[in-house]
Amino acid sequence: MDATIRELRWGDLDDLIDIYLHLYEERGATGSIGITLYHEPPTRASEIAWFADLFRRNLEGTALTRVADVDGHAVGSCTVSPSGSGPNSEQSHVGVLGILIHQAHRGHGIGRALMTDVLERCRGTYELLRLSVFSENAGAIRLYEQLGFQRCGHIPRAIRRGSTYFDADEMVLTL
Ligand SMILES: CC(C)(COP(=O)(O)OP(=O)(O)OC[C@H]1O[C@@H](n2cnc3c(N)ncnc32)[C@H](O)[C@@H]1OP(=O)(O)O)[C@@H](O)C(=O)NCCC(=O)NCCS
Known part of the structure; x- marks a missing residue:
């Protein structure tokens, strides 16, 4: 694992938006990514508004975001x-x-390190x-279970992607 885990910085804006928007390419390529998206990719303007709100909430202490950094990039x-x-x-x-790791960096222990x-x-x-997962x-469920999360609910057909439905599991960890 060659990543450093650090606080969120304003300079992470472009990297985090790119990681998120890349999911829409993954969805187009495989159709089976395990994260809920919008029907249409959000605009860059709305992504910037999302990041600004996330950054504000981190400054206020009402949200906690930790970032995996490789060579100065989130x-x-x-x-x-x-x-x-x-x-x-x-x-x-x-x-x-x-949690979300860029496709190119999955499977190297970064998700586990971030969550820990x-x-x-x-x-x-x-x-x-x-x-929710x-x-x-x-793979994600195995990671969450290894970290102590337990499945506490199952929602059939919770996500509709085009004409395909996916079930969702709810998981909980008592700290
Ligand atoms: C799920 C996710 C956060 C895991 O992060 P990661 O950096 O890829 O995971 P790690 O390399 O730290 O793997 C930790 C453990 O997770 C499990 N795991 C993760 N991805 C897996 C996969 N594709 N297949 C099988 N097991 C997997 C393994 O048990 C692994 O343990 P191991 O090291 O003993 O084999 C990341 O793959 C991701 O962002 N995926 C796309 C978005 C997503 O699914 N988000 C979760 C929404 S709830």
Whole structure:
């Protein structure tokens, strides 16, 4: 694993947008990527607005994003945000986790390193972490189970991609 795990920086904007938009090429090429997308790729303007909001929430401390850096470029990120509508919510003790590694850097231990770092940082902030995963995403589910997540629900036909439906699993980790 040749990546460094670090905080989110404003300069990660282009890398993180590129990693996300690359998923639409993957979806076109294989159709079977294990992450939920929009029907149409979002515009660059809306991606910049997404990144600006993520960066603001990290500065405020209402979201935690950690970045995997290889040679000065972000190649993946993991974010935990409070469930519900912010710190005043009765769900704010529950964090929602999302992770994405660029296709070219998967399978080298970066996802495990990112999640291990994030889980440690979430202790004391959240009591529970939850995530949703495509039921067919066996690799991701194996990683989450190795890190202590347990499957707690199954939603048939939760995602519709064109005329194809995918089931989703809900997973939870008690910190
Ligand atoms: C899922 C994802 C985050 C895992 O990150 P990664 O850097 O590829 O995973 P790692 O190299 O750290 O692998 C850790 C473990 O995950 C499992 N794993 C990950 N990808 C796998 C795959 N394609 N096939 C089988 N096992 C896999 C293995 O158990 C591996 O353990 P091992 O090292 O003992 O073999 C990454 O592949 C990814 O971003 N995928 C596309 C988007 C996605 O599916 N996101 C998850 C949405 S819930």
